[in-house]
Amino acid sequence: MNRTTARGTAAVTGAVLALGLGLSAPGAQAAPIPAPAGSDPAPAAAGARYLAAQPGADSLVKTFYVYPEGNPPQSYTDYGLTVDLGFALDAVGSQGAKLTAVTDALVANIGNYAFSGGARAKLASFLVAQGRTGASITELVTALEGNVSEEAGIVGRLVDADPNDYNSPLTQAYAASALDLAGSDEAAAARTFLLAQQCDEGFFRQDFSAKDAADQTCDGAATTTPSVDSTGLAVLMLQSQKDEPVVAAAIESAVAWLISQQADNGSFGGNANSTGLAGWAMGVAGATDYAADAASWLRAHQLANAGACVPFATKDSGAVTLDDLGFANAKAGALDAVDNSVATRASTQAVPALLWADGGNAMGKPSVDATAKLVRAGSQQPVTLTGAPGDTLCVSAAGARTLVTLPATGTARSTVTLPARTARTAVSVVDAGGQTASVTIRGLAGLKVRFATATKVRKGKRVVVKVRGLAAGESITVAFRGKKVVTTKANASGRKTVRFRATKLGRAKLVVRGEFANRRGTKVVTVTR
Structure with missing residues (x-):
């Protein structure tokens, strides 16, 4: 046969x-x-x-x-x-x-x-x-x-x-x-x-x-x-x-x-009609893991605005497009009467299958992770997004917004641009269902590091350097006569007192550097007998 x-x-x-x-x-x-x-x-x-x-x-x-x-x-x-x-x-x-x-x-x-x-x-x-x-x-x-x-x-x-x-x-x-x-x-x-x-x-x-x-x-x-x-x-x-x-x-x-x-991506034939019908059937028959895979593919083809990310017309929100092309075309503007009819026909079969979409408070609440390190102000920083496969997330940071659809793995990466000034930038995420998550990235701009120290010190005595005005946990490197003498970190108040011994007579430059080369301060210290 x-x-x-x-x-x-x-x-x-x-x-x-x-x-x-x-x-x-x-x-x-x-x-x-x-x-x-x-x-x-x-x-x-x-x-x-x-x-x-x-x-x-x-x-x-x-x-x-x-x-x-x-x-x-x-x-x-x-x-x-x-x-x-x-x-x-x-x-x-x-x-x-x-x-x-x-x-x-x-x-x-x-x-x-x-x-x-x-x-x-x-x-x-x-x-x-x-x-x-x-x-x-x-x-x-x-x-x-x-x-x-x-x-x-x-x-x-x-x-x-x-x-x-x-x-x-x-x-x-x-x-x-x-x-x-x-x-x-x-x-x-x-x-x-x-x-x-x-x-x-x-x-x-x-x-x-x-x-x-x-x-x-x-x-x-x-x-x-x-x-x-x-x-x-x-x-x-x-x-x-x-x-x-x-x-x-x-x-x-x-x-x-x-x-x-x-298919490996959860679909049947790459279209919402067959995927919806098959996913619905598998779901009611108890094959829920496979139904969830189908729902993830359908969810990724659903027109979903999230938070302040609104690429789709309000009247079209919730529609499931027939396929990849239909989803891409929907981003160009509101569905016209013919395209809306296609989406309606697809949605009648797809929407019930979405009942098996992974998520909810149990596993689908979105999360966002970013570096905990201090980074340069104005730089682009990667963020990792996780949540329910197919979910739509709006990523907002420093006034910019990006719409991200999570793939079948439930994990995606996006990039945010930090302000050019020193700031703690909140990266917030909201999904199509209104669930939220956030993380903060600390960016540091150039800075003349402030510190206090004696301009003269006797040979063999300790040079005391009191640094202030840095970020909490910021790296501090102290160099004297061109050699690194102290490496430490600022306390929670952005301050730190460091000491090192003066071993050679004469005038020399004392340099205090913060996390990056553009955050530094200098003074001249004279070592006397």
């Missing part, structure tokens, strides 16, 4: 996307996911705020696009994306009023969207999970049951009339969830057909076999395309049935395959 792994929305046919059947998440959710231990709630909460701002006055989401290229943006009411947004808000759990409004709007628009098996399955999986009942919901489920085949060879398969049948294991997963939650007699058949789309390696494939194929299973196909998205969605949609041994085994195998496909 020939296989190539498909990742991301590029693996979904244009027709499926046009019908709003893009990927989303568990119809069996219907309740916020409990905060994982050691996680930082800030990224998911910020993402939920962004998503909650996307529906219009009618509580539905519009998608903007340009076609043909060069024309003004056009838009359409995207019911499928609105469902995705509802799933995300449900999982994160911090936008209850908006979730209710979105759900109400979808109920009111069942007739405007649910005209195919896939659309009915997706919408029903969400509305039934939200506990909605009534005649319109009953009619929706009944219509969905009519899309479940009873034909020999494809019993349980979600179908539409050809040539407009765009169903796949993705829509089958929605159907299996919706029918199970609704208590439908068709639930078992739909689930059985869904599980048949899983190959022995653990993945769920991207496409069904032809309806007239003798073998409708994944393993029985001559060629098949493994899909991260189909696999992740199946794991999520089967959560309400995981008490069944056959389902539990399928989930375990699917999660193991997802783990095997995860």
Whole structure:
């Protein structure tokens, strides 16, 4: 069997996307996911705020696009994306009023969207999970049951009339969830057909076999395309049935395959859609370490202002961009309508996965370290930043600010420039969640060192030098006749008294130097008989 792994929305046919059947998440959710231990709630909460701002006055989401290229943006009411947004808000759990409004709007628009098996399955999986009942919901489920085949060879398969049948294991997963939650007699058949789309390696494939194929299973196909998205969605949609041994085994195998496909940087295919869906699936299935790796990559692609570092428009804050290019482009200015639609679609799948972002008071509070030594004023000094992988930090020092995104290691280096004057410079750090840390760097400018000493001293007697006006702990070097005679440090008050014996007659220069060569003072001392 020939296989190539498909990742991301590029693996979904244009027709499926046009019908709003893009990927989303568990119809069996219907309740916020409990905060994982050691996680930082800030990224998911910020993402939920962004998503909650996307529906219009009618509580539905519009998608903007340009076609043909060069024309003004056009838009359409995207019911499928609105469902995705509802799933995300449900999982994160911090936008209850908006979730209710979105759900109400979808109920009111069942007739405007649910005209195919896939659309009915997706919408029903969400509305039934939200506990909605009534005649319109009953009619929706009944219509969905009519899309479940009873034909020999494809019993349980979600179908539409050809040539407009765009169903796949993705829509089958929605159907299996919706029918199970609704208590439908068709639930078992739909689930059985869904599980048949899983190959022995653990993945769920991207496409069904032809309806007239003798073998409708994944393993029985001559060629098949493994899909991260189909696999992740199946794991999520089967959560309400995981008490069944056959389902539990399928989930375990699917999660193991997802783990095997995860890149070293935590992503799946380098895009937020697949990474979010897979991370979400791994998280709810208990593979929390791998879910945290995915969340770190997503967090590094989230538009997050921190403290006084505000490179992103306020309206865009919390959005998760599709990929590296999308994140880079967002720094150029506010997202336009089309780019915002792309970010909204990515965020609906990414935001729930951010629930597994490392951090919180347990491990994610940022820290900043710098040299404890005295350094030259006006110099550039490295600082080491640590915190949750993917977290956004604003580093401020001497009026300058730098935005830093922590890599997967959770450690990064930045550079601050000290004032040209002697000063204790505070280097402060604040992350996107408002957690802070700081360190102080002491910089020393040039100085004429002040000290008191006798201008004459007898040979064999001690020369007493009283130094003042230095920094606490500053190095002091005393030289007489061009030779170093004392090395010490200033006390907490920047003072020090040193002594050395005069051994040679005559006039000689006494030099007191501080930490650096530009901090020095000189006097002439005469040694007499």
